[in-house]
Amino acid sequence: MTENNRKKIHTDLEVVQVGYANGVAPGFPLNDLQKQHMIEDATEAYGQFLTALGCDWKNDPNSSDTPRRVAKAYVNDLWKGRYTEMSEITSFPSDGYDGIVIERNIPLTSMCSHHHQTIGGVVHIGYVVGEGGRVIGLSKLNRIVEHFGRRGAIQEQLTSAIHQAVDKICENNRGIIVSIVGTHNCVSCRGVKHQGASMVTTKASGVFMDNDNQARKEFFDSIKINNGTHPV
Numbered sequence: 443m444t445e446n447n448r449k450k451i452h453t454d455l456e457v458v459q460v461g462y463a464n465g466v467a468p469g470f471p472l473n474d475l476q477k478q479h480m481i482e483d484a485t486e487a488y489g490q491f492l493t494a495l496g497c498d499w500k501n502d503p504n505s506s507d508t509p510r511r512v513a514k515a516y517v518n519d520l521w522k523g524r525y526t527e528m529s530e531i532t533s534f535p536s537d538g539y540d541g542i543v544i545e546r547n548i549p550l551t552s553m554c555s556h557h558h559q560t561i562g563g564v565v566h567i568g569y570v571v572g573e574g575g576r577v578i579g580l581s582k583l584n585r586i587v588e589h590f591g592r593r594g595a596i597q598e599q600l601t602s603a604i605h606q607a608v609d610k611i612c613e614n615n616r617g618i619i620v621s622i623v624g625t626h627n628c629v630s631c632r633g634v635k636h637q638g639a640s641m642v643t644t645k646a647s648g649v650f651m652d653n654d655n656q657a658r659k660e661f662f663d664s665i666k667i668n669n670g671t672h673p674v
């Protein structure tokens with residue numbers, strides 16, 4: 443396979459307004475200096491937040507550096523997808539394969555935009571390669587999940603964002619399906635405080651829209667085998 447057979451995709455995968463918690467930050471992607479300035483500003487602001495909560499964090503040996511830890515965690519990890527560009531996704535000709543591709547149990551770490559509590563879970567992705575279509579390296583699906591998950595999220599919108607990204611990258615596909623099983627800390631730790639509830643969202647297109655389609659059945663059977671439950 444030569445370099446000419448590869449297709450590199452850089453941009454045009456974002457669907458949410460710039461600046462929103464589930465979108466990218468203004469000026470995206472930020473360089474190292476810009477991230478450092480952001481961490482400085484956020485450190486100062488989080489210190490004020492703790493002070494407002496009656497926390498003498500400056501004199502507490504466990505908390506004196508907490509504002510900086512929190513700021514770094516947001517910029518470098520929790521909201522990384524808002525500031526740091528996803529590495530290039532390369533797609534390849536499918537070379538005659540026209541079947542289904544499924545990746546199950548892609549780990550998801552995200553944060554709900556409403557309460558800024560973490561969301562944990564898994565993402566299942568399936569697609570059917572079309573005639574003359576393209577496939578991507580399996581780990582690229584994980585990268586897409588990381589890119590859109592590592593920011594504020596509304597699970598429904600996150601499902602659509604991942605679906606659209608896979609749809610754009612796997613050209614001439616016959617269908618894409620994305621299913622997210624998420625556990626929201628904002629449900630288990632605050633408000634109703636219920637443990638163990640999970641939220642399932644599924645976005646399908648193409649052949650996966652047809653209830654009688656074999657690929658759709660294969661996708662859900664595949665998830666069922668792994669999780670012991672049928673998600674829809």
Ligand SMILES: [Zn+2]
Pocket residue numbers: 554555556557558559626628629
């Ligand atoms: Zn929430």
